[in-house]
Amino acid sequence: MSDHHASPEYYHGLIKKFKAVGYTLIIATLVTVGIDYFVEKYEVSFPKALAFAMLVAVIKASCVIAVFMHLWWDIKWKTISITMACTFFFFAAMMYLTITSVNDVPGLDNSYRKLPGQAEHSALADK
Amino acid sequence: MQTATHTEVHHDDHSHAEQSFWTKYIFSTDHKVIGIQYGVTALVFLLFGFGLMMAMRWQIAKPDQPIPVIGALLESVLGNVAKDGIISAQLYNVFGAMHGTIMVFMAIVPLGFAAFGNYIVPLQIGAPDMCFPRVNMASFWAFFLGCVTMTVSFFIPGGAAQAGWTSYSPLATSLPTDGQTYWLVAMVLLITSSLLGAVNFIATIIQLRAPGMTWGRLPFFVWAQFVTAFLLLLAFPPLEAAGVMQLMDKVAGTSFFLPTGLFISGQPATISGGGSPLLWQHLFWFLGHPEVYVLILPAIGIVTEVIANSTRRPVWGYRLMVGAVLVLGFLSFIVWAHHMYLTGMGNKVATFFQTTTMIISIPSVILLTCLFMSLWKGAIRFTTASMFAFSFLPMFGIGGLTGLPLGFNFTDIHLHDSYYVIAHFHYVVAPGTIFGLFAGVYYWYPKMTGRKMSEYWGKVHFWCSLIFMNLIFLPMFKQGFDGMSRRMSDGGATYASGEGVLGLAAESIMTNTIISHAAWGLAIAQVPFIVNFFWSIRNGEKVTSDNPWNSTTLEWQTPTPPPHGNFITQPVVYRDAYEYSKPGASKDYLPQNEKV
Amino acid sequence: MEIPYNSTQRPDTGLYNAKVGIWLFLASEVMLFGALFSAYVLLRVGASPGTWSMGLMNIPVGTFNTVILILSSVTVVMAWASLKLGDFKAYKKYQIATILCAAAFVLVKWSYEWPAKFTHYDVTFKDATAAKDYFVAAYGDNHSKQVTKIAKDRYNDPELQITQVPLSGHIVGYKVKGDTHVHDVGKVMNIWNGAWFWRINWQDTNMVALNCPKDITAVILHADGADDDHAKPQHAKTASLSTDAHSGAGSKHHGVEIPVSRIKRLSSLEPAHSPFFAIYFTLTGLHALHVLGGIVVLSYNLLPIGTRLWLKDPDRFANRIETTGLFWHFVDLVWIFLFPILYLL
Numbered sequence A: 001m002s003d004h005h006a007s008p009e010y011y012h013g014l015i016k017k018f019k020a021v022g023y024t025l026i027i028a029t030l031v032t033v034g035i036d037y038f039v040e041k042y043e044v045s046f047p048k049a050l051a052f053a054m055l056v057a058v059i060k061a062s063c064v065i066a067v068f069m070h071l072w073w074d075i076k077w078k079t080i081s082i083t084m085a086c087t088f089f090f091f092a093a094m095m096y097l098t099i100t101s102v103n104d105v106p107g108l109d110n111s112y113r114k115l116p117g118q119a120e121h122s123a124l125a126d127k
Numbered sequence B: 001m002q003t004a005t006h007t008e009v010h011h012d013d014h015s016h017a018e019q020s021f022w023t024k025y026i027f028s029t030d031h032k033v034i035g036i037q038y039g040v041t042a043l044v045f046l047l048f049g050f051g052l053m054m055a056m057r058w059q060i061a062k063p064d065q066p067i068p069v070i071g072a073l074l075e076s077v078l079g080n081v082a083k084d085g086i087i088s089a090q091l092y093n094v095f096g097a098m099h100g101t102i103m104v105f106m107a108i109v110p111l112g113f114a115a116f117g118n119y120i121v122p123l124q125i126g127a128p129d130m131c132f133p134r135v136n137m138a139s140f141w142a143f144f145l146g147c148v149t150m151t152v153s154f155f156i157p158g159g160a161a162q163a164g165w166t167s168y169s170p171l172a173t174s175l176p177t178d179g180q181t182y183w184l185v186a187m188v189l190l191i192t193s194s195l196l197g198a199v200n201f202i203a204t205i206i207q208l209r210a211p212g213m214t215w216g217r218l219p220f221f222v223w224a225q226f227v228t229a230f231l232l233l234l235a236f237p238p239l240e241a242a243g244v245m246q247l248m249d250k251v252a253g254t255s256f257f258l259p260t261g262l263f264i265s266g267q268p269a270t271i272s273g274g275g276s277p278l279l280w281q282h283l284f285w286f287l288g289h290p291e292v293y294v295l296i297l298p299a300i301g302i303v304t305e306v307i308a309n310s311t312r313r314p315v316w317g318y319r320l321m322v323g324a325v326l327v328l329g330f331l332s333f334i335v336w337a338h339h340m341y342l343t344g345m346g347n348k349v350a351t352f353f354q355t356t357t358m359i360i361s362i363p364s365v366i367l368l369t370c371l372f373m374s375l376w377k378g379a380i381r382f383t384t385a386s387m388f389a390f391s392f393l394p395m396f397g398i399g400g401l402t403g404l405p406l407g408f409n410f411t412d413i414h415l416h417d418s419y420y421v422i423a424h425f426h427y428v429v430a431p432g433t434i435f436g437l438f439a440g441v442y443y444w445y446p447k448m449t450g451r452k453m454s455e456y457w458g459k460v461h462f463w464c465s466l467i468f469m470n471l472i473f474l475p476m477f478k479q480g481f482d483g484m485s486r487r488m489s490d491g492g493a494t495y496a497s498g499e500g501v502l503g504l505a506a507e508s509i510m511t512n513t514i515i516s517h518a519a520w521g522l523a524i525a526q527v528p529f530i531v532n533f534f535w536s537i538r539n540g541e542k543v544t545s546d547n548p549w550n551s552t553t554l555e556w557q558t559p560t561p562p563p564h565g566n567f568i569t570q571p572v573v574y575r576d577a578y579e580y581s582k583p584g585a586s587k588d589y590l591p592q593n594e595k596v
Numbered sequence C: 001m002e003i004p005y006n007s008t009q010r011p012d013t014g015l016y017n018a019k020v021g022i023w024l025f026l027a028s029e030v031m032l033f034g035a036l037f038s039a040y041v042l043l044r045v046g047a048s049p050g051t052w053s054m055g056l057m058n059i060p061v062g063t064f065n066t067v068i069l070i071l072s073s074v075t076v077v078m079a080w081a082s083l084k085l086g087d088f089k090a091y092k093k094y095q096i097a098t099i100l101c102a103a104a105f106v107l108v109k110w111s112y113e114w115p116a117k118f119t120h121y122d123v124t125f126k127d128a129t130a131a132k133d134y135f136v137a138a139y140g141d142n143h144s145k146q147v148t149k150i151a152k153d154r155y156n157d158p159e160l161q162i163t164q165v166p167l168s169g170h171i172v173g174y175k176v177k178g179d180t181h182v183h184d185v186g187k188v189m190n191i192w193n194g195a196w197f198w199r200i201n202w203q204d205t206n207m208v209a210l211n212c213p214k215d216i217t218a219v220i221l222h223a224d225g226a227d228d229d230h231a232k233p234q235h236a237k238t239a240s241l242s243t244d245a246h247s248g249a250g251s252k253h254h255g256v257e258i259p260v261s262r263i264k265r266l267s268s269l270e271p272a273h274s275p276f277f278a279i280y281f282t283l284t285g286l287h288a289l290h291v292l293g294g295i296v297v298l299s300y301n302l303l304p305i306g307t308r309l310w311l312k313d314p315d316r317f318a319n320r321i322e323t324t325g326l327f328w329h330f331v332d333l334v335w336i337f338l339f340p341i342l343y344l345l
């Protein structure tokens, strides 16, 4: 955090923001849970539910990073956020590749396959 | 400088009089002591890992014949797996897995990154110590515990891990012994150690550079370590996660890497299934490929220092090299699946990784070319250190170029898992990295001890090592072309009588014997080094100045050996890292902290 | 020897040492959890219908934990702001609040959520007849409704058939070879009681179990929702139930006696149960370890051994609190993602 703003007023201002973000996060959590209830009740499609839940999670995470971890005001926030962004990029690329590599060749995934002659299967089967 | 040394010694006595032996040498927070601790431990394991391979080479050359002397010893220590002094297939697998693991994680990485990095980086950037000295100590002790766990696993019932250094599941998980569990616990410790080290290195380089030491003036060795640290920081955690998951598979009965419908020894496995063996391979190689650059980059850094110093001219294309090493670091994260072409992971993915693999060879070639260019018109000094450094270049060249056929997935179909792969990566790490590390030992030894190692025996060591190394690894390319698979406990004897595609050419199997003899020759060639190393601590030629090689970089501008806190006065940097033979200067080198 | 920039910023980077260190460490943590998240995605995408056994999470408890962790994130940053304002008393107050939240989080996991899983058993049967027999025994006429309910709630797939869904509930007793009476599974000593780590697989009929004889012939299972009195037996009230089992083993209300010979697989909702529980326990376990680590560091910063730095070098102490806070926010951040993927979706 920059020392240029070391006055008490500055920190009092910050505290207000911290509290505001705290409320936002709690409300966002309740919204996600509420939506989950609707998903079940009105049978919203899974991809939609997923997209929404991830959207809320990303918004929450950005609030935490920007305000609680006060990256927003850090003089060197660019350095830090670029480093983190790179990290995240690696992570996302990795996810993408591992997932595509499963669905690319049919029959070579880890999905459940019936053995010849096996008529039925059970949820927790070993075979 | 001499007077400076005196004041410092006095100061040292004064402020550290109360330091006991324990805090000074064992639980030290001084980066130099920690560097030496790492170095000694790593050298011991280098020798140990080499010893494992010696025994395996016997079994390959003379399948099922008892090893003289050592065989009896093995039998008395390990019992039935070495019955009658013969290395059983099981023991061969143990030795093979542990050779790889020890060499990579407990010898080369700690030597190149942790030992040289710890000792040299703070000195070269003009810092009093690492950024977080206590974290540094924790890093060493985590490493040490990992080494102990790994070593202990040899003696548990069933022996150490047997599934190769890559520990592919389901094999690694389904072996009925506990070796793999120990391996995983040890790996988690080693990874933790590397992570702590990596954080420390990066923070130190960012925060503790001396005044005037801008990024453009950093010695290349520091750049190499900087990139290496980033590779460790970001590539190791996925393996740690994978290790935790495999540990769960092993002890909690989960199926992260175990597919549905798995049979073990003809019996259906009693697991839930639904896991993915490919997941392990992805996570392992996500570390695995950056790891090979972790192995090579510190060595390239050392070689650059030594070459600049012994050609007495600035490194050719310093900026180009820095750019190349940064690009290399980045690209090394997106090529990992070239180790998995034959897993059936999918065509699109294979094409992607083939492309990135070809691209990554460009920065490697840039680095090599710059170093070759640096030799041009140099006033070359042939010291032991410089000879190791020079020979690094063609050896790394062979290793790197033979990687290209492996990077194309159509040629890799033939070469994968053959002795060709073994030859490829050993050219990079054995005559490559290890020669670089030897260069470093000979080069920095006077700074650490105040004495030089014997040049005569150094050269004997060099020439014998060079010859034997090539005798070992060159024929392996041929064996690989002939179709000899790696990890066969009898060196392929089973296939000797086979016909057509199944058979192995007789000369391929005969080559085994030649290679094994060369390997034992290489072992003997290390004797001069070991003796020289210990003998010179007390009896080597004393250096008369703090800067015996007339070097420009800051580590030579300290007292010898550097005291706790390193520099007597805060050094200030005025010039680039390699100002050798500057026209108009009074001597042929200008130290970085010299004002005109 | 003094290491520079521990309490002040380095002018050209604008950062003090520990801040660089902690952000680097967090980068590596992103990769650690990132790898586990990608494992989650891979396993889930690769799971065939009826194997992603997710719907047993206790959402209210999960929400409670999320809120608690968010609160602790607020208090930890307030603690730092108080230090910056020079108010050490307020710092202490906020720091204690943070530790209490963290402790509550771990306590809920350790004493409620995890044991509830370990004491809850799933049984699948060797054939359709057996499955039908015991579903009827447990639920009477309601059994087909129950099958659909399990298929929908647990696997999000109403199409699943009776042989594809497990009969699940709490084990209240067992029978041993040569004995006719029912054994108690144990007294209710603590919340983990009844967590026997029992696992039977038909292939070798080997029972993986702690503290229990090997030659079990039958188990008595009290199926979920089979008895209105025990509609939600989240943690096993085994003492009272097992007496019921004693008198009426096989009775449809208090427990169904299932011979081992008809069981295909029996497993509590432990990590080995299925890929979902494997990743659930790995992720929440690793996260809980981070919370515990946080508690240790936060406590250190409260005890005299940690706070004496405040008197010596207040700036450096404030920095230390800031870095601890950064770590703590990260732990919160991980949970923000864990909660939806493990509980909701």
Ligand code: HEM
Pocket: B166, B292, B293, B295, B296, B338, B339, B357, B360, B361, B364, B399, B400, B401, B403, B404, B406, B407, B408, B412, B415, B416, B417, B421, B424, B425, B428, B429, B433
């Ligand atoms: C410069 C270009 C390089 C390319 C294109 C390349 C390519 C490859 C490929 C494709 C493989 C997999 C072969 C197979 O399993 O079929 C491989 C294996 C390997 N490479 Fe390289 N490589 C290069 C440089 C290096 C370097 C610098 C190192 C280490 C210092 C290295 C160490 C290894 C190791 C250890 C393996 C074997 C891993 C195992 O299967 O156990 N390589 N290389």
Ligand SMILES: [Cu+2]
Pocket: B288, B289, B292, B335, B336, B338, B339
């Ligand atoms: Cu590679």
